[in-house]
Amino acid sequence: MEQNYLTQLTPLFAPLSTLPGVAGRREALFKKLLGNRAIDALLHFPSNLIAYKYVTTIQEASVGETIIVRAEIMSHRSAQRRGAPHKVSCYDGHTYFDVVFFHGNVPYFHKILPEKTKRIIIGRADKNLSRWSITHPEKIYPALPDQTFPTKETVYPLTTGVTNKCVHRVIDAALSRLIDFPEWHEPNVVDSLKLMSFSQAIRQAHYPQTLEDLQLTPAHERIIFDELFAHQLALHFSRLAQQVETPGHSLTGTGALIRQLLAQLPYEPTESQKNVLREIFEDMARPTPMTRLIQGDVGSGKTLVALISMLRAIESGYQAAILAPTDILARQHSETIVQLAEKIGIKADILTGREKGKRREKILQELAEGTINLLVGTHALIVEDVNFKNLGLAVIDEQHRFGVEQRLALALKGHNPDILAMTATPIPRTLQLANFGDMDVSIIKEKPAGRQPITTKVLPLNRLHDVIDGVKRALENQAKVFWVCPLVEESEKINISAAVDRYEQLKEILGDKVGLVHGKMKALEKDTVMEKFINGDVDVLIATTVIEVGVNVPAATIMIIEHAERFGLAQLHQLRGRIGRGEKAATCVLLYGHEISQVGKERLATMRQTEDGFEIAEADLRLRGGGDILGTRQSGLPGFRLADFISYPAQMGSLLALANTEAKSVLKTNPDLRGERGLAIRLLLKIFDMDNAIKYTRS
Structure with missing residues (x-):
């Protein structure tokens, strides 16, 4: 059985360049868009569906509508100057219109639209003054009696230099290599989730009939569940291999040093x-x-x-x-x-x-x-x-x-x-x-005893003078203040106050009590200012987000964050965590600009409502994806090709949890991946290119 499958699979796992139209100068573009193997093309799903409207004359069309029209080709007018279009005059029996081409092969235009012949033209209707036109038609057919035409077109995500027509040809060829795979999920999982087969799901995903078919359909859910299952298997198998291959040390200790340490502490863990x-x-x-x-x-x-x-x-x-x-x-x-x-x-x-x-x-x-x-x-x-x-x-x-x-x-x-x-x-x-x-x-989960709650206030930036007055009063009571600005220098694109400008302004008002740290300073300079803030006579620290992680100043009770709407929730939570570490009550002031988006408003509302880091992290995932949480990229979830945690967080979360449970079950019952199901799981890992378990898991 295994050898038979491997023979059938060879074309699917062959290089992408074995598919028609890929090899040559555009191969790199196709690989960037689709992947390196033929099967990768099958995991590139459509993003839109364009319906075609059949019209007897172009005048029945609305501007911007994709239409099917039958017309006689009257004459060609080649460009008279460089950059001008090539125009083909057509007549649909009621109205004259132009088919327009920019930059192209004139002999080819004559070949596909020969004069004094009739053609079916599919394209986007446009109108300039009173003259109708279709620029770069999508399809052209000879007009034959009793002819049927496609009434819609499936559109794929593209990259510059690759057309939808080319992607269709590549994916159609890849689909012709698709075989019926053995089932890699347990029968009870297939039944409870009502899963269609993997191959059936792939075919359905590539032939949407309505716009709803482009959303999270049962076909998409099946393939996404497979991707998540493969991902969890790769993680767990990689870890198992490391444990087997890399014996460590049994560190049992005596407890003596730990008892001595705990005796030194003024509090209990x-x-x-x-x-x-x-x-x-x-x-x-x-x-x-x-x-x-x-x-x-x-x-x-x-x-x-x-x-x-x-x-x-x-x-x-x-x-x-x-x-x-x-x-x-x-x-x-x-x-x-x-x-x-x-x-x-x-x-x-x-x-x-x-x-x-x-x-x-x-x-x-x-x-x-x-x-x-x-x-x-x-x-x-x-x-x-x-x-x-x-x-x-x-x-x-x-x-x-x-x-x-x-x-x-x-x-x-x-x-x-x-x-x-x-x-x-x-x-x-x-x-x-x-x-x-x-x-x-x-x-x-819990914080040590004695930590004070932090009051969070949200104010517009035009209340800045009130905030500065509040800082003056706080300094009279020996407070220490963090003041965070999002940029080091004034940006030409976004007009927000820079740390340097705010430092100079506050220094004029408050004198030498003000210090400045930002990412462009040398480490020694930063450390000197921080030392003065922690133990010395600097009481207001103007900073960029260099103070986000780890800095411990128990005396700091006020945190002011300018243009808070421009920060991610995880970052705001980290910054706010710099205060409230002593015994005094603490206040965080979030200042926002007048141009604040709906997401910005939701972020600030979340900060005002809760100090619970997990609630904030869930909100951050919902509002902008998980990248910021993990410090890897600004948004989105790394490592997944199909699973969309931003658009469908609840569905993805439940599928991922189930995939994790099923992967653990495989690890217990069939860690060597033997038998028919073992072979099927090996194929799954190969499909999602996870057959080499993750390289750096131990790190």
Whole structure:
């Protein structure tokens, strides 16, 4: 059976260039649009359906309508000057009109529209003054008796240089190679979802009869479910392979260091932190490497969980490291962690781009010898000459800020160390499954005791003077204020105040209490200003979004965000999380411009209504797609060709959850993919080009 299928499948999985009209100078364009294989063309679905109206004379048409008209070809008028059109005069028995061509092959125009013959012309009717015309007709047929014509045309998404007619020819040829695939889903799933076969769904998707057939039909749902199932299988199989191939270390610890640390703290970990630690300790005790993601809303105490986890590794005789995305965040971690570590006899240090010369050499030597138990750092940790004696646990903070290769490089610093990733960006369940299906996810739900709620106000920018007056009053009560601007310099396209301009304005009013940080400053300059804001005489920090992640200033109680409507919800939530970290009540002021979209209004309303990061993340997914949440791109969900989480979030979410459950079931019952269903699943993975399980899953 397997050999028979493979023979039938060969044409489907052949290169796209084996389809008619693809090879040659336009091959690269076709590949960009459709993919590399013949079967990829079948996953390129129509986006529109144009109905044709049959008219006896062009005067019956409305301007812009696509019509079918029978006419006699009267004469050709070639262009008299460069850039002028070639016109063909036609007569439909009632009205004279022109068929117009720009830039083309004149002999070819004479060939398809010979004078003194009758033709059926299909195209878009237009009118200039009193003269009707059809520019670049879509189809031309000889006018034969009792002839039937298509009454509609299926339109595909296109790219410059590829016409709809060419795409039709390629897809029709690919459809002629389509075979009936064996079923890869369990019979009970097929029955409960009333799934048609994969091949039937492909055919239906390419032959829509109405505009409704272009929406989320049962045919589309079947194919999208298959894509999600293939994606989840690839994630789970990749993870299983890694666990089998890469034995790790069983880190059980003694509990001694952790007990000493907890005795030093003025507070108890929350129940949520304790639950997450239990899950982490269970993973660390196993002989396979841990790959766990901790989600904790802003200020939920992830750093303490990370520190306790690192102490468990150190108790077990190994080293630990924490990788932060910025110098500022690394130094904040260092201040907290190094101090606590030293109190319990642990040697901790920091390594960033700022450690140079003899200081750096000393750190590298002590790290290689195992004298340093715990290292905090930035990208400087993953350069070639940094060697650990025995790295047992690598913690990655704000993990979406690192590329996969960077995370993998840290993992390679030890012999399959446990990986603990942390993010302060709450991720909706849909995105967890889609992007972290290979990782166990722990959530720290509650905030430590004593945290104050944040009052959020939404005001128009024309109330700026009132806001500045409020800041003056707050400074008299020793407040510290974040003031966030979206751009560094004035943009010619969008008239919004720049951080530099606002800094100069506020400095005139408030004097030397005002500081400025933005992305174009050197790290040392930024750190100096931040240090003055945290511990010194700068009380108002004008900033771009460089302060979004990780900065901890307990004394800061006011956050002002200009043009808040231009920020994503996840970003606004991160920025607001910079305040309310002390014992005083905090206020966030969102200032919006006069040109605010409906989406902008909904974002600001969401911010005013809730501080719950998960509610905000779900709203962000609904309003603009999941890209911003994951820090990968502005909108949309990475990795899927067909699944549309933005237009149909509820349907995609339920299909993804079911695909995840079914993938786990396959992993339990048939991990070697044996038998007929195993073969069918292998074909599914091949169809969606996921037969090589995801390369960097362990990172």
